[in-house]
Amino acid sequence: MITAERKPISEIKEMIAPYRKILVVGCGSCVAECASGGEKETGLLASAIRMDAKSSGKDIEVREMTLDRQCVYEFIDQLNDVIADYDIVLSLGCGAGVQAVAEVFPKVHIVPALNTTFIGQTKEAGLWIENCRGCGDCKLGVFAAVCPVTRCAKGLFNGPCGGSKSDRCEVDPDVPCAWQQIVSRLQDRGRLDLLRKVHPPADWSKQQGKGPRKIYREDQRS
Amino acid sequence: MTTESRLKKILQSGKFAVTAECGPPKGADPEVVRNKGKILKDYTDSVNVTDNQTGVVRLCSLAACALLRAEGIDPVLQMVTRDRNRIALQSDVLGASALGIRNILCLSGDHQSFGNQPEAKGVFDIDSIQFVKTVRTMRDAGEVIGGDKLATPPQLFIGAVENPFADPLQYRATRLATKVDAGAEFIQTQCIYNIDRFKEWMGFVRDNGLEGKVFILGGITPLKSARMAEYMANNVAGMDVPDEIIRRMKSVPQKEQRQEGIRIALETIQALQSIKGIHGVHIMAIEWEDVVPQIVQEAKLFPRPQV
Amino acid sequence: MDQKSAGLNLTIFFCQQSDPDQDANRRSIEKEFGSRVRFFPLPCGGRIDSLHIMRALESGADKVYVVTCPEGACRYREGNTRAQKRIAYTQKLIEEINLEGERIELITLPAGKPIAIDELARELLAREASVGPSPVRVR
Numbered sequence: 001m002i003t004a005e006r007k008p009i010s011e012i013k014e015m016i017a018p019y020r021k022i023l024v025v026g027c028g029s030c031v032a033e034c035a036s037g038g039e040k041e042t043g044l045l046a047s048a049i050r051m052d053a054k055s056s057g058k059d060i061e062v063r064e065m066t067l068d069r070q071c072v073y074e075f076i077d078q079l080n081d082v083i084a085d086y087d088i089v090l091s092l093g094c095g096a097g098v099q100a101v102a103e104v105f106p107k108v109h110i111v112p113a114l115n116t117t118f119i120g121q122t123k124e125a126g127l128w129i130e131n132c133r134g135c136g137d138c139k140l141g142v143f144a145a146v147c148p149v150t151r152c153a154k155g156l157f158n159g160p161c162g163g164s165k166s167d168r169c170e171v172d173p174d175v176p177c178a179w180q181q182i183v184s185r186l187q188d189r190g191r192l193d194l195l196r197k198v199h200p201p202a203d204w205s206k207q208q209g210k211g212p213r214k215i216y217r218e219d220q221r222s
Numbered sequence: 223m224t225t226e227s228r229l230k231k232i233l234q235s236g237k238f239a240v241t242a243e244c245g246p247p248k249g250a251d252p253e254v255v256r257n258k259g260k261i262l263k264d265y266t267d268s269v270n271v272t273d274n275q276t277g278v279v280r281l282c283s284l285a286a287c288a289l290l291r292a293e294g295i296d297p298v299l300q301m302v303t304r305d306r307n308r309i310a311l312q313s314d315v316l317g318a319s320a321l322g323i324r325n326i327l328c329l330s331g332d333h334q335s336f337g338n339q340p341e342a343k344g345v346f347d348i349d350s351i352q353f354v355k356t357v358r359t360m361r362d363a364g365e366v367i368g369g370d371k372l373a374t375p376p377q378l379f380i381g382a383v384e385n386p387f388a389d390p391l392q393y394r395a396t397r398l399a400t401k402v403d404a405g406a407e408f409i410q411t412q413c414i415y416n417i418d419r420f421k422e423w424m425g426f427v428r429d430n431g432l433e434g435k436v437f438i439l440g441g442i443t444p445l446k447s448a449r450m451a452e453y454m455a456n457n458v459a460g461m462d463v464p465d466e467i468i469r470r471m472k473s474v475p476q477k478e479q480r481q482e483g484i485r486i487a488l489e490t491i492q493a494l495q496s497i498k499g500i501h502g503v504h505i506m507a508i509e510w511e512d513v514v515p516q517i518v519q520e521a522k523l524f525p526r527p528q529v
Numbered sequence: 530m531d532q533k534s535a536g537l538n539l540t541i542f543f544c545q546q547s548d549p550d551q552d553a554n555r556r557s558i559e560k561e562f563g564s565r566v567r568f569f570p571l572p573c574g575g576r577i578d579s580l581h582i583m584r585a586l587e588s589g590a591d592k593v594y595v596v597t598c599p600e601g602a603c604r605y606r607e608g609n610t611r612a613q614k615r616i617a618y619t620q621k622l623i624e625e626i627n628l629e630g631e632r633i634e635l636i637t638l639p640a641g642k643p644i645a646i647d648e649l650a651r652e653l654l655a656r657e658a659s660v661g662p663s664p665v666r667v668r
Contacts, residue, residue: 162385
């Protein structure tokens with residue numbers, strides 16, 4: 001999923017300060033999974049904003065709503081009946097969600113409550129780890145399902161580097177060396193042959209694009 | 223250009239090579255580089271210049287190599303893939319050759335988080351092995367990545383590094399084989415304190431059929447103090463400093479520790495000379511370049527042969 | 530000054546395993562103090578959620594207590610440790626809006642002693658007030 005973390009309240013307060021009527025909108029997908037922007041977190045944030053306003057004698061109106069997904073127009077449309085009553089939308093969606101809502105309602109001021117971070121997995125309760133950088137050219141089949149682009153700090157395709165020691169990355173002893181993992185797994189499967197040839201340079205244009213990338217499917221268009 | 227790589231000539235003639243490292247200054251003064259060059263010139267076959275080592279901004283390797291070249295030294299241009307994309311790397315390769323630099327060492331580089339620019343974007347467009355292959359293709363096929371032709375190919379003797387002390391141990395020799403396949407002609411290793419482990423690695427190297435396929439120079443860094451030994455053991459990634467070495471350094475009073483460090487270095491050089499498949503020594507006495515003449519002399523490797 | 534005399538509103542979330550007669554025991558307090566002391570039984574202390582605490586504070590609680598079973602005595606094993614973590618999280622959150630973290634307090638019952646929830650409530654009311662009325666209800 002896409003992971004995100006709530007911005008400090010002080011930063012959020014600064015963004016909503018000029019406004020009186022605030023619509024706080026959560027998202028029930030990725031950010032709910034990583035406990036940063038789901039219905040519960042939306043409730044927590046709205047509660048904190050209301051309490052803060054009361055404590056400082058500010059008169060504000062705060063409403064909470066959570067959409068199943070903030071990045072899909074069909075769900076965003078649910079805001080139609082409500083949005084006109086508010087001055088600002090405080091979105092707990094990921095960056096994709098915030099911008100998608102902004103496109104549907106371009107006249108409404110919308111601000112992000114979260115810092116969107118990475119694509120990752122829920123490894124354990126309360127622990128999310130990045131494992132994909134959306135390079136657009138997946139090579140997990142060659143690297144025993146350990147992504148070198150994401151999990152090797154230097155993005156090596158012919159690793160490991162000279163700093164790999166005791167299975168740890170030189171950058172942080174808490175970070176496993178991805179290349180140690182790749183080599184071990186391939187060794188176990190008897191597929192070290194996959195590493196024998198020099199892996200060529202990546203086509204980074206698939207990740208960078210020329211501006212924002214897009215996918216277009218004629219068969220899916222209405 | 224009629225300049226040739228002295229390092230290549232020495233290695234090809236079967237003589238035991240001596241290279242050393244010159245660390246460029248954190249500043250723009252060319253005299254610093256020239257002075258280090260003067261110290262090292264007669265005691266080495268070639269001099270490496272490091273490339274923003276540990277991610278700290280220093281006078282660039284290319285410029286420093288050009289300065290050394292002008293002093294009649296045969297420099298080894300170290301280039302890391304951390305800071306430049308393939309356009310810049312290939313361009314600098316052409317520039318190096320144009321400046322008469324005849325040796326290149328291709329590395330990935332220490333991660334940018336270690337240096338004084340931890341917020342910099344680590345480029346890593348290509349890795350060290352892809353870079354070796356790129357330079358080899360530029361030189362031998364006159365082509366850049368993608369196949370476009372070069373009007374004049376660069377002339378460079380191509381090297382890479384290997385760390386026999388990093389994990390996974392056995393795989394290191396396989397990786398060396400891949401580097402050789404990519405086109406590496408010489409290897410300089412990470413500095414050696416654990417000679418037994420090094421010999422073990424060399425065994426794997428020979429088992430992989432690499433003896434005779436690539437010139438290997440063993441790395442040496444003389445220890446200045448017991449504290450340095452401990453620091454390297456605990457804080458430098460991929461370093462293997464046996465307890466015995468630390469004990470030796472601690473067993474002498476502080477003002478004699480440099481001498482002990484030199485003694486250990488000399489013993490290591492002697493051991494290297496008797497290992498099959500080792501063709502030279504690479505002395506990395508960073509910020510202690512003036513110890514190199516002493517070491518080379520006491521190791522009976524002075525004067526350097528004529529080629 | 531004790532919390533009772535200070536006129537503080539207390540909200541008490543408590544593990545219902547700790548007082549099987551909690552339903553009856555609450556009544557005397559509720560009669561005497563009305564909405565000033567509110568009780569919320571939980572199936573386990575570990576079921577406390579940050580949101581419950583926030584809503585309690587938002588509705589005018591000056592102090593929120595979360596009462597859990599003694600160490601090692603949780604019927605569901607980790608309930609009390611879980612409660613601790615969630616309380617810590619909520620304390621950090623309210624500190625970001627300038628409310629004192631100590632407005633939320635974890636009470637781990639001592640082992641071996643059964644308690645009646647009304648006794649506990651009186652004990653809490655008798656404690657020295659370390660915070661004043663919440664700025665959320667009084668400016």
